[in-house]
Amino acid sequence: MVMATEEILSFEEALEKYDPVLGFEVHVELNTQTKMFSSAPNAFGDTPNTNVTPVDLGLPGVLPVVNRVAVESSIKIGLALGCKIAEKCYFARKNYFYPDTPKNFQTSQYDDPIAYDGSIDIELADGTVFTVEIERAHMEEDAGKLTHMGGSTGRIHGAEFSLVDYNRAGVPLVEIVTKPIVGAGARAPELAKAYVAAIREIVKNLGVSDAKMERGNVRCDANVSLKPKGQEKFGTRTETKNVNSLRAVEHAVRYEIQRHAAVLDSGTPITQETRHWHEDTRSTTSGRPKSDADDYRYFPEPDLVPIVTTEDWIERLRAELPEPPAERRKRLQQDWGYSDAEFRDVVNAGVMSSIEDTIAAGVKPAVARKWWMGEISRRAKVADVEPSELGVTPELIVELNSLIESGKINDKLSREVLDGVLAGEGTPTEVVEARGLAVVSDDGPLLEAIDAALAAQPDVADKIRGGKVQAVGAIVGGVMKATRGQADAGRVRELILQRLGVEG
Amino acid sequence: MAEINREDVAHLARLAHIDMSAEELDRMTGELAVIVDSIKRVSEVAGDDIPTTSHPIPLSNVYREDVVGETLTNEEALSGAPDNADGRFKVPAILDGE
Numbered sequence: 001m002v003m004a005t006e007e008i009l010s011f012e013e014a015l016e017k018y019d020p021v022l023g024f025e026v027h028v029e030l031n032t033q034t035k036m037f038s039s040a041p042n043a044f045g046d047t048p049n050t051n052v053t054p055v056d057l058g059l060p061g062v063l064p065v066v067n068r069v070a071v072e073s074s075i076k077i078g079l080a081l082g083c084k085i086a087e088k089c090y091f092a093r094k095n096y097f098y099p100d101t102p103k104n105f106q107t108s109q110y111d112d113p114i115a116y117d118g119s120i121d122i123e124l125a126d127g128t129v130f131t132v133e134i135e136r137a138h139m140e141e142d143a144g145k146l147t148h149m150g151g152s153t154g155r156i157h158g159a160e161f162s163l164v165d166y167n168r169a170g171v172p173l174v175e176i177v178t179k180p181i182v183g184a185g186a187r188a189p190e191l192a193k194a195y196v197a198a199i200r201e202i203v204k205n206l207g208v209s210d211a212k213m214e215r216g217n218v219r220c221d222a223n224v225s226l227k228p229k230g231q232e233k234f235g236t237r238t239e240t241k242n243v244n245s246l247r248a249v250e251h252a253v254r255y256e257i258q259r260h261a262a263v264l265d266s267g268t269p270i271t272q273e274t275r276h277w278h279e280d281t282r283s284t285t286s287g288r289p290k291s292d293a294d295d296y297r298y299f300p301e302p303d304l305v306p307i308v309t310t311e312d313w314i315e316r317l318r319a320e321l322p323e324p325p326a327e328r329r330k331r332l333q334q335d336w337g338y339s340d341a342e343f344r345d346v347v348n349a350g351v352m353s354s355i356e357d358t359i360a361a362g363v364k365p366a367v368a369r370k371w372w373m374g375e376i377s378r379r380a381k382v383a384d385v386e387p388s389e390l391g392v393t394p395e396l397i398v399e400l401n402s403l404i405e406s407g408k409i410n411d412k413l414s415r416e417v418l419d420g421v422l423a424g425e426g427t428p429t430e431v432v433e434a435r436g437l438a439v440v441s442d443d444g445p446l447l448e449a450i451d452a453a454l455a456a457q458p459d460v461a462d463k464i465r466g467g468k469v470q471a472v473g474a475i476v477g478g479v480m481k482a483t484r485g486q487a488d489a490g491r492v493r494e495l496i497l498q499r500l501g502v503e504g
Numbered sequence: 505m506a507e508i509n510r511e512d513v514a515h516l517a518r519l520a521h522i523d524m525s526a527e528e529l530d531r532m533t534g535e536l537a538v539i540v541d542s543i544k545r546v547s548e549v550a551g552d553d554i555p556t557t558s559h560p561i562p563l564s565n566v567y568r569e570d571v572v573g574e575t576l577t578n579e580e581a582l583s584g585a586p587d588n589a590d591g592r593f594k595v596p597a598i599l600d601g602e
Contacts, residue, residue: 032570039573048591049581057581068567090558097521099595102521148597163592166581295519300558307601308564 014261058103078115193309361394453478
């Protein structure tokens with residue numbers, strides 16, 4: 001079934017007329033050993049339907065029991081999001097009929113989530129900070145995985161049957177729900193991406209989730225609505241489901257803003273519905289409308305007793321929290337003495353931790369930055385990998401740097417040494433040896449090259465003798481070329497001036 | 505007065521994907537109405553000072569340690585399935601899911 005492409009407005013025009021309002025539901029899979037309510041392994045990629053117990057299959061007569069670690073991880077997420085933790089909360093049954101849950105209900109939480117009323121500050125690439133209010137974070141369980149078979153496309157439309165693997169059914173989830181986010185304007189798509197990135201960073205830093213979006217450990221449903229400029233009342237929203245990469249979150253929000261604007265401009269109301277995101281066309285298509293199927297008939301889960309938290313318990317968990325990523329960044333910037341712009345570049349390049357390790361290994365902050373933001377980032381870009389994936393260790397940089405500082409090699413040669421090390425030719429010192437890269441420090445060969453360069457450019461030599469010391473660069477260049485870069489440029493300059501009897 | 509009418513039952517049947525005949529709807533409406541009315545009588549004896557109770561036994565914080573236990577084999581898991589393929593449960597395509 002081919003969907004007609006929908007009209008969209010240019011992003012700029014949409015923003016001139018309308019204010020976007022965002023809202024996110026982010027599902028985080030916890031990395032516990034076992035599932036939320038059963039002792040089946042919480043593991044990815046195993047043979048289908050082997051990480052299951054009678055509880056996960058919803059067989060008659062089974063009793064679920066809550067995983068203590070999953071509850072504690074959920075409380076930690078709540079604390080990291082600045083939430084209040086419920087003194088008492090319950091699980092609830094969310095009833096719906098679909099083969100991804102064999103019980104015909106998902107065990108979730110309804111009107112009393114474990115954590116509520118929080119907020120986090122989201123910093124955009126240019127340093128602008130938006131505060132996003134968190135409505136709630138509640139515990140629930142993941143569903144099984146359906147694969148639609150038959151039909152021409154493998155998508156659900158036209159499928160003849162579906163195959164179900166319940167290995168994922170019952171994996172602990174925490175769903176984090178924001179309050180409506182207003183005032184982002186043209187930054188909305190960027191904020192969307194930054195928000196999901198921040199959640200991913202927080203849960204990864206807490207150690208409660210593997211936080212791999214490509215594996216579905218962090219999944220985002222993005223809500224978008226528009227209101228005409230100046231209007232208070234929110235417009236009708238759509239919910240784009242399962243937008244599962246940071247880039248896709250940004251694109252999906254941008255696309256929905258443009259699409260809503262075109263629909264509203266044509267005088268048609270927005271249909272409240274779910275939307276499907278398509279990475280190939282970077283657009284959304286209509287999912288299902290809000291309907292009877294959303295009549296979930298929540299009621300308290302009778303098989304699970306309430307969770308009652310005590311101050312002692314919460315404070316013990318709070319004490320286990322690692323330094324929050326935002327505070328860590330602030331501390332590191334201060335320690336390293338980087339400017340705001342320098343530090344942002346480091347963060348955006350994804351080399352903050354690498355620089356931290358390199359400094360810890362004994363290199364000055366400015367030197368560590370020079371390496372990671374310069375040569376290493378450049379190589380990473382060429383190879384299309386993350387800088388941290390190139391195999392450059394802090395010890396390698398320490399050694400390269402000490403070779404430079406001792407005058408054995410210069411900056412230019414050090415890049416060649418790095419090439420050699422990454423090509424597996426040995427340690428920096430071994431590469432210098434093997435490739436014959438040491439700086440020529442013996443004045444004899446240098447003087448020969450200098451004389452040749454002076455003879456080749458007698459007019460420049462005269463200028464220098466006449467007092468135009470800055471002209472010396474042309475001779476230095478000639479010498480460096482003749483020595484294939486293996487000379488210490490500073491020493492060459494000194495020697496030229498001496499030779500010509502000029503004061504530097 | 506019955507709190508359950510025929511439309512409610514038809515709605516629930518739709519949600520549960522159960523195909524009910526007109527006769528079944530009539531019968532179920534009557535039966536459910538009796539059940540709902542009976543349960544409703546609880547509020548006659550529970551005054552305003554009785555909080556809504558979902559769990560009658562005063563228990564809380566029953567947890568399991570996060571330790572892997574015994575699981576079913578793939579064959580055991582599929583043994584009760586009406587149909588299966590490729591180690592997985594085979595179900596009719598259902599179009600209104602997410």
